[in-house]
Amino acid sequence: MLKKLTRAPAALLAAALLLTGCSGGQNDASGTAGDDPVSGGTIHMLQNADFSYLDPARGWDGGVNAFYRLVYRGLTMQAAGDAEDPNAIVPDMAESLGTASEDGLTWTYTLKDGLKFDNGDPITSTELAFGISRAWDPEIGIGSPWLKNTIAAPEDYLGPYQSGEHPGIETPDEKTIVFHLIEPFPEFDSVLAQPNAVPFPVGTGAGDEFINDIVASGPYTLETYTPGSLIKLVRNEHWDPDTDDVRKAYPDAWQFEIGLDGATIDERLIAGQGADQNAISGKVQPATLARLQSPDLADRVETAEAYCVTYMGMDTTEAPFDKLEVRQAMNYAIDRTSLQTASGGNQLALPATTIIPDAVNGHKDFDLYPSEGNNGDPEKAQELLASVGLEDGFSFTLDIRSQPIMQAQAESIQQALAKINVDVQLNVIDTSTYYETIGTPSQMHDAAITGWCPDWPSSSSTMVPPLVDGRVITEKGNTNIGLFDDPEINARIDEIRAMTDLDAANEAWGDFDEQVMALAPMVPLLQEPSVFLPGENIANYIPNTSMTDLTIVGLKDPSAG
Amino acid sequence: MIRFLANRLLGMAVVLFLVCLFTYVIFFVLSPDPAVQICGKNCTPEAIDQIRANLGLDQPFWQQFWTFLSGLFVGRTYGTGANAVECVAPCLGYSFQSSQPVTGMILQRLPVSATVAIGAAVLWLLAGVSAGLVSAVREGKFTDRFITGLTLTGMSVPNYVLALSLQFLLVVTLGWLPFPQAVPFSEDPLQWFMNFLMPWIVLSIGAAAVYTRLTRANVIETLQENYVRTARAKGLSPGLVWRRHALRPALTPIVTIFGMDFAGLLGGALITETVFGLNGVGKLAADSITKNDQPVIMGVTLLAAFLVVVGNMVVDLLYTAIDPRVRVGSAA
Numbered sequence: 001m002l003k004k005l006t007r008a009p010a011a012l013l014a015a016a017l018l019l020t021g022c023s024g025g026q027n028d029a030s031g032t033a034g035d036d037p038v039s040g041g042t043i044h045m046l047q048n049a050d051f052s053y054l055d056p057a058r059g060w061d062g063g064v065n066a067f068y069r070l071v072y073r074g075l076t077m078q079a080a081g082d083a084e085d086p087n088a089i090v091p092d093m094a095e096s097l098g099t100a101s102e103d104g105l106t107w108t109y110t111l112k113d114g115l116k117f118d119n120g121d122p123i124t125s126t127e128l129a130f131g132i133s134r135a136w137d138p139e140i141g142i143g144s145p146w147l148k149n150t151i152a153a154p155e156d157y158l159g160p161y162q163s164g165e166h167p168g169i170e171t172p173d174e175k176t177i178v179f180h181l182i183e184p185f186p187e188f189d190s191v192l193a194q195p196n197a198v199p200f201p202v203g204t205g206a207g208d209e210f211i212n213d214i215v216a217s218g219p220y221t222l223e224t225y226t227p228g229s230l231i232k233l234v235r236n237e238h239w240d241p242d243t244d245d246v247r248k249a250y251p252d253a254w255q256f257e258i259g260l261d262g263a264t265i266d267e268r269l270i271a272g273q274g275a276d277q278n279a280i281s282g283k284v285q286p287a288t289l290a291r292l293q294s295p296d297l298a299d300r301v302e303t304a305e306a307y308c309v310t311y312m313g314m315d316t317t318e319a320p321f322d323k324l325e326v327r328q329a330m331n332y333a334i335d336r337t338s339l340q341t342a343s344g345g346n347q348l349a350l351p352a353t354t355i356i357p358d359a360v361n362g363h364k365d366f367d368l369y370p371s372e373g374n375n376g377d378p379e380k381a382q383e384l385l386a387s388v389g390l391e392d393g394f395s396f397t398l399d400i401r402s403q404p405i406m407q408a409q410a411e412s413i414q415q416a417l418a419k420i421n422v423d424v425q426l427n428v429i430d431t432s433t434y435y436e437t438i439g440t441p442s443q444m445h446d447a448a449i450t451g452w453c454p455d456w457p458s459s460s461s462t463m464v465p466p467l468v469d470g471r472v473i474t475e476k477g478n479t480n481i482g483l484f485d486d487p488e489i490n491a492r493i494d495e496i497r498a499m500t501d502l503d504a505a506n507e508a509w510g511d512f513d514e515q516v517m518a519l520a521p522m523v524p525l526l527q528e529p530s531v532f533l534p535g536e537n538i539a540n541y542i543p544n545t546s547m548t549d550l551t552i553v554g555l556k557d558p559s560a561g
Numbered sequence: 562m563i564r565f566l567a568n569r570l571l572g573m574a575v576v577l578f579l580v581c582l583f584t585y586v587i588f589f590v591l592s593p594d595p596a597v598q599i600c601g602k603n604c605t606p607e608a609i610d611q612i613r614a615n616l617g618l619d620q621p622f623w624q625q626f627w628t629f630l631s632g633l634f635v636g637r638t639y640g641t642g643a644n645a646v647e648c649v650a651p652c653l654g655y656s657f658q659s660s661q662p663v664t665g666m667i668l669q670r671l672p673v674s675a676t677v678a679i680g681a682a683v684l685w686l687l688a689g690v691s692a693g694l695v696s697a698v699r700e701g702k703f704t705d706r707f708i709t710g711l712t713l714t715g716m717s718v719p720n721y722v723l724a725l726s727l728q729f730l731l732v733v734t735l736g737w738l739p740f741p742q743a744v745p746f747s748e749d750p751l752q753w754f755m756n757f758l759m760p761w762i763v764l765s766i767g768a769a770a771v772y773t774r775l776t777r778a779n780v781i782e783t784l785q786e787n788y789v790r791t792a793r794a795k796g797l798s799p800g801l802v803w804r805r806h807a808l809r810p811a812l813t814p815i816v817t818i819f820g821m822d823f824a825g826l827l828g829g830a831l832i833t834e835t836v837f838g839l840n841g842v843g844k845l846a847a848d849s850i851t852k853n854d855q856p857v858i859m860g861v862t863l864l865a866a867f868l869v870v871v872g873n874m875v876v877d878l879l880y881t882a883i884d885p886r887v888r889v890g891s892a893a
Contacts, residue, residue: 049848050659058660138611208646211660227659227669228848229840257742259848260838263725267733268740276740432853436597474606477597 037539037554041561042253044279044535045550046265050228050258053143055210056195057134060143063282065195066547069247070233070254071216072198075109075128075177076189078456080246081542081549087361087457089189090246093123093199093217097189104184104500109192111175116238118221123199125171131200133166134159140205144194146455150185161206186500190456219249219551231256248540250554263287269533270297275561277537280553283530283545286344286405292533300534305359306527307546308453309352312398312413313438313467313481313522315446320394321482325384327520331369333381335416339525340374342408347531352524355452355464356513359546362460364510368517378419385420393421399448400426401434406449409525413449439478448481449525457546459502460509465493468516484521537561569877573870580866585626588855594618595657595855616657629654653863654856658849663860667842671827674841677760677834678826682819684765685772690815692769693776700781708773715770724763724836731759741837760833768822772815779811786810813883817876824872828865 053059056068069077077092079085091097093115098107115123135141135148137159152168160166170178181188191197200215214222219241220233233254241249260268266288268276283304284292292301314321314330321327336351343349351374353367371377385391400410407428414424427445429437438448455462466472470485492512499505517524532543539556542549596612613619617628628637632652639646639655646662648655653663696708731738741756783789784807792802829843838844842861849857 052658053660139615142612208660226840227661227666228845257838259840259844261836264728264740264836264838267728271733271740273740432851436594439597476594476606476609 035539035556037248037250037552038556038558039250039252039554041251041278041555041558042255042275043251043538043553043555044275045254045256046260046268046276046279046281047256047258048260048262048265048282051231051256053211054214054222054225055140055205056143056198057137057140057205057210058143060195062545062547066550067256068195068198069218069547069549069551070220070249071214071218071222071236072195073115073217073244074192074194074197075111076193077246078193078458078547078549080248080552081544082540082552085361085458086542086544086549087359089193089456089458092193092246093128093243098179098192100184100186100188100500104186105181107179107181107188109177109179111177112243113175114240114243115217116240117199117201118216118236118238119201120238121201123217124174125177126174127199127201128177129166129169129171130160130202131198132169132196134200134205135196136163136166137161141196143196144455146191146194147197150181150188150191152180152182160202184498184500186498186502186505187456187459187461190458193456219244219247220254223253228259230258247551248554249551250540251558254550266533269535272536277535278555278561279535280538280541281532283543284533286348288533289344289347289531292531297533300536302532302534302541302543303347304530304532304543304545304548306350306357306529307359307457307544308451308528309355309357309524310409310449310451310526310528311352311355311522311524312447312449315441315444316482316484316521318446320390320396321446323388324520325388326390327523328369329381329384329420330417330523331517331520332371332377332384333416333420333422334413334523334525335376336374336525338375338412338416339409342412343405343526343528347529349526349528352527353517354513355467355516355522355524356460356510357463357527360454360457360460360463362463362506362509362513364507364513366514366517368514369520376416376419378416381420385422391421393423395423395425396447397425397427397445399434399438399445400428401431401449402428403431409449436476438481440476441473441478441481441483442475444481450481452479453546459506460513461497461505464509464513464516465497468521469493482521484519486519489516489519565881569874573874576870577863577867581630581863582626584859584862585629588859589622589625595853653860656849656854656857658852658854658857663856666845666857667860667864670840670842670845673839674827674829674834674843676757677764677830677839677841678823680757680761681764681768681826681830682823684761685768686819688765689769689772690776690812692773694780696773696777697780697784700777705777709777712770712773715766718767720763720767720832721836723766724759724833727759727763728836741839756837756839760830760837760839763833764826764830772818775815775818776811779814780807783807783811809883813880816879816883820872820876820879821869824868825865828868829861 051059051064051067052061053064056072059068073093075092075094076089076097079088079090089097093111094109095112098109100107111125117123132147135143136153136157141148141159154167157163157167168180172178179188185191199217204215212225212227216222216236219236219239221236223232223234225231235252262285265281266284269279269281270291292298314327316322316327340346340349340351353369354363354365356363382391385393398410398413400406410426414426417424438444438450452463452467454460466479468480468484468489470480470490473480473483473485492515496505496508496512499508530543530545534541537556537560539554541553596609596616596618617625631637632648632650632654634650636650636652637648639648646655648662648664651664653667655662656666692708696705699705732740738755738758739752741759742752744752744756746753789802789806792806829841829846831843831847834841834843835847842864846858846861849861
């Protein structure tokens with residue numbers, strides 16, 4: 001869900017972290033304690049890159065999803081950033097979460113009263129069905145694939161502009177909307193919380209209509225958009241706070257200043273001159289961290305947990321990683337403390353021993369390959385290698401991205417594995433083609449460092465399966481880079497996915513994580529949290545590496561700046 | 562003169578065609594598959610094929626290149642049915658990443674790059690030529706050596722170092738200037754001017770150093786020409802010798818190099834615009850490179866090539882006006 005993650009399978013990690021705030025949500029709910037947000041004023045968001053798209057059928061990443069929340073509403077949504085479980089899915093325009101039929105194939109929702117677009121027109125089930133059907137348009141529907149993955153539609157349905165109304169979505173009356181699914185999908189409420197499940201006036205948004213202008217349904221609407229430079233949001237007069245249990249919408253306006261250099265953003269936030277005390281931004285640069293130790297700044301610093309795991313995938317179909325013992329030896333031998341240092345220290349990296357990160361629902365704490373101080377256990381690793389006749393070691397090629405942190409991580413792996421006579425050749429690939437290369441099994445070498453995040457954090461159903469399900473291996477855009485295919489694992493994925501009790505399912509995913517790691521198809525390396533520095537006048541800012549909830553942020557004193 | 566012009570125009574067309582061809586080959590052959598990038602996470606091979614077909618990427622190379630070339634002159638249409646997007650000539654392509662026509666994206670940013678280029682050019686011309694003249698007049702003296710030393714420093718400091726140090730000094734430490742912010746001229750002219758001041762200074766320092774040296778060398782050389790000695794011997798006043806006999810020939814090479822430098826800068830100051838967050842053509846190129854937005858990179862490359870070629874041509878024409886010998890030469 002992070003920025004590049006969606007565009008290029010692997011890019012997820014890096015870009016996601018870049019663009020969003022991240023906070024494990026639950027860890028830091030105290031936020032900027034003391035002063036409460038007050039209505040009014042303008043909040044400035046300083047950022048380097050422009051949003052991918054203002055059109056929610058096209059964009060899908062942590063940064064833009066946070067933006068969409070300010071201007072669009074759906075049937076359901078992720079809970080407020082300061083909620084007890086910020087990952088939870090709650091009703092938005094729907095009166096309650098969906099009601100599934102006995103067979104799980106039909107989901108029914110009822111709309112609240114008083115819902116309107118920014119032009120004053122009422123939002124009914126018809127507009128919602130229209131907006132959702134845009135996801136099927138081959139040129140526009142390039143955002144989240146989940147609507148298409150779950151709602152039943154004929155093969156030749158190509159969205160509302162080419163094929164008319166969506167045959168899988170019924171609107172029996174103005175307030176009722178019914179979805180027919182391809183197969184039971186117990187997490188369908190999460191699918192409707194995806195950014196592309198939002199209403200639009202019937203007939204709008206064809207071609208490039210929503211590229212530079214939009215029709216808003218949330219608390220704010222677009223005032224000006226200068227691509228690559230500036231976005232101004234002002235209040236949507238027709239948004240009724242009584243219909244919205246989540247969004248607080250404190251400031252009168254939002255100003256997104258785009259195209260700023262990362263170092264400049266940090267300098268501005270530290271200096272906090274004028275309007276910059278009302279500013280927030282994505283994570284701070286590693287080079288800035290040391291300066292944040294000073295007492296006046298330390299008070300403002302917020303940290304956020306990781307929603308992604310950084311791991312080393314190994315080609316489990318070729319020697320030597322086709323042997324379980326060798327893969328387990330890798331898990332023992334890696335020195336995660338040294339990896340942490342290589343990645344910027346304990347503020348920016350934590351050792352990972354599981355696939356599911358702590359912040360994602362379903363996480364279970366375990367370490368099947370423990371070592372003292374996470375420094376690695378070369379003796380144990382050596383033993384395992386000896387048991388398969390590899391006591392003299394071997395050599396393999398590790399694909400990495402041409403990016404300083406990943407190179408430092410790779411060198412740490414090199415040093416750790418040298419202790420068990422394993423020689424690691426680094427194959428440095430250009431950042432722009434990296435994820436495409438390792439997502440093409442014929443091009444990836446023996447192993448690669450990459451990352452993965454869930455499509456929604458309330459469940460681990462999109463965290464582990466894409467990495468280990470033997471049935472999702474493809475020639476291009478492959479996510480199971482280890483080409484791991486185990487019938488028992490595949491069968492277990494189907495079993496857990498069918499569970500309708502989502503809490504039970506999440507517990508099962510945690511156990512599943514452990515079951516998978518016993519087979520060691522990968523080496524989890526790190527969870528990478530982030531550090532944020534909101535302006536002095538900002539209140540209730542709870543950054544999140546998955547998606548920062550901007551709808552609850554406000555100013556302490558709207559007259560300042 | 563007409564033949565001269567026709568020759569130049571033909572040459573221009575050939576150069577631009579070759580630039581088109583080479584950039585197209587580079588991006589066509591060497592870049593990652595844009596369809597895979599657009600398709601993203603949870604992609605299927607069928608979806609990739611569908612996107613390739615939509616973008617016309619499944620066509621053979623020559624056909625794609627031909628469509629691109631003809632789009633430059635007659636425009637083209639992207640997409641089908643209700644989603645069709647008209648890209649009017651000169652159509653430089655359509656950005657895969659932001660779904661906008663490249664021509665529009667560039668035009669929107671051109672005023673920023675032009676403002677940067679014009680301001681910087683004025684600064685470096687004034688500073689460079691005057692320092693060069695002073696240096697030449699005081700040849701060998703302390704002032705000359707001091708200026709020569711300065712120019713060496715100016716030429717050696719890379720732009721990104723200069724930009725960041727200047728920002729640190731003027732904004733962070735001394736607080737003389739505000740942080741550059743995205744404001745239109747109409748909204749806050751003062752902030753707007755302050756925003757451009759640092760980029761102007763950064764860009765002009767390196768160029769001013771080069772112009773100083775060039776002016777100095779040319780003037781010194783011209784002053785040693787026989788006709789200058791003759792003029793002096795005839796008893797002309799030093800001022801007249803300077804203005805009429807020394808300055809004009811000494812400055813012609815400056816015109817040449819200025820035309821190309823200025824045209825190149827119009828095509829975007831990549832580093833400076835990026836450091837100061839100026840939304841110009843250079844920043845667009847830098848962003849597109851990280852996003853792998855090939856059509857935009859190509860568009861900016863072509864624009865830069867076009868500007869340099871045109872700049873060259875304008876200089877040649879000016880040259881014939883300034884220096885009659887060139888005209889004679891080309892006719893011969």
